[in-house]
Amino acid sequence: MKDLHPSSLLAGLNDTDLEEETPVSNDFSTALGALILSLVFLLGVPGNLFIIWSILARTRQRSVTTILILNLACADGFLMALTIFFIIYLAKQTWIFGPVMCKGLFYLCNSNMYASIFLITLMSVHRLVAVVLPQRVSSMASRKIVRRVIFGMWVLVMVISLPSLVFRDLSTRVDDMNNTFMVCMPNHTQPRRVRFQYALETVAGFILPYAVIITSYVLILRRLRQTKFRRKVRSEKLILAIVVMFGIFWLPYHVINMIQVAAEWYPEHSLKKEMLDRISQSSRAVTSALAFISSCANPILYTFAGKSYIKRNGFAFMAKLFESTLDQIGNKKSRLMGKDNVLIRNVDSSSTPVSTGQNGK
Template sequence: MNGRTTLLPPTENFTTLGNPEDDSVVSNDFSTALGALILGLVFLLGVPGNLFIIWSILARAKRYSVTTMLILNLACADGFIMALTIFFIIYLAKQQWVFGNPMCKLLFYLCNANMYASIFLITLMSVHRLVAVVFPLKVTFLFRKKIVLRVLISMWVLVMVMSVPSLVFRNVRLDKDEMNKTRLVCAPEHELPRHVRFQYAFETVAGFILPYAVIVTSYVLILKRLRQTKFRRNVRSEKFILAIVVMFGLFWLPYHVINMIQVAAEWYNENSSTRETLDYIAKSSRAVTSALAFISSCANPVLYTFAAKSYIRQNGFAFMARLFEGISQDQSGNKKNRFTGKTTMGTSNADSNSANCAAQNGDVE
């Protein structure tokens, strides 16, 4: 923890701190190199992938469902944050922050906002699926266009407010690593241990544990309902639903585990060997786990493409739009309108209502 320099460039508003929890956060060569590689791949895949989704919805989709509106918001959020990854790639590659203090605060604020927006949008999609499958007669009333727009606006306002700690607790500072090399880092600064516990615990509870619990509960009830029907074309749909849940948890869980490790470290004395171990784990893993979290923003286009692969040959570049419209042809050649919940033949009214509502909300063939 020693070796912090107090020589600051006179033209910059950099800060120092007596005992920050993240000294030399980019001094681990392996961690930062791996993180830069992951972010590079994320950038190349995520930017065009999310732009393609946005284009498919705005230019090629003939009608919008609730799920389509939520996916459009998710793609806009993910596409925007993917475009900003170039700054973090440079940061990790140079192992030094070169963009100034305002950009340090702004970029990490936007990343934090994207984290909340992504999980909240996925949660809204899961709740919409739950109502459509379990209470199909109420879905039209509860998810009217005006209500959905109001919910989305409220969600974005809430996201911006919840991300404020990233503006308050992050600054550029000068650090010296174990090799006595001075570097500028964009890192959290907490004057008191309770500030550390508040920020990281709040991120994990509000941005992962609570919404993810809603998602898992919703999908459990959805699968239970689908298994009670006689509509047997839902096997691939079940896999698709589980893939969404597992994918999100897989990429975000390591990030939140590191958050909890950081929180746990603050409960030990400064000279405790346990605290030193936990601090080392958090500092050496933060770059990689943050990069893994970014993958979730570029994985959705891949998942949608896999889900819509049966449309590619017939619809060409419009295949994604056809998926979002929720219109497809079953194996027997019968058309189903997945927005009205009616089918021409093959299932009972009750089963077709539940099955078609499930299909409307992302359950594809």
């Protein structure tokens, strides 16, 4: 996955420019990148570990939304733990971990992107089912089915991330002072590989999932307007906030992806290609930084969402927040339907003696 790795925080380089400059060849940029990643590490690792602990140790009732949030925290927390390798890479300005780690670490970075958006998509689809088909939530959201869906999602993530594993290599570079250093960079020898990888990232990792998410929430809002149950529940607000947060961080990255794909359709050294490459190179660093920071943003979001629980519950506030995301819409609608059924049965039972009495007369 090009330029999502921490070295991309330093410079948005095209693959053809490696001989002139590498992401670890600028002292100021490497220092800035190391600083950003250190802050991400300090916020992301403890934050996501706290979410995992809150769900596993303190949450007594786990909704489907909570299980999906647990998987999201595991993915983000694991990615944040890997930043220590990238900080060392920037500090030494050379890759010291070998070719296997070069491919493997960036493959895991790419996997995190897909896992995050797929998990958020599953949250949105589940909320749609809870609103539109509340009577089926219990049967469709059983633990066995949820585990199978999540397992299938992780398998898909591992498969769809393979291009980032294939199109990345470790190579040797020599600077102006004849110092030799190693760089771990994408290796796209043909334009079609660039188009394939980045188009796949944007279509499968952003456009299609967000189309499902937007469709789900349009149907949810339409359904709520048709019913008397219009009260906004906490789980709806929380999931919608996660969706918006992810979009804010990732949209700029995917826009640059598409600019780079468009550049590869033009002939080499053409004015349009040079212009698009220049835009991509100048913007890649900022958009990649935003994308990478997104993995440590959710714990902060959950803290703001659960601030009303902090005084009452202390460190257990996040567990209380997740317990409050139980399928409220489905449960409340089910209770209303249950009350209606009881009322119908009572009316039927009360009308039976009357009918019998009339016949007796």
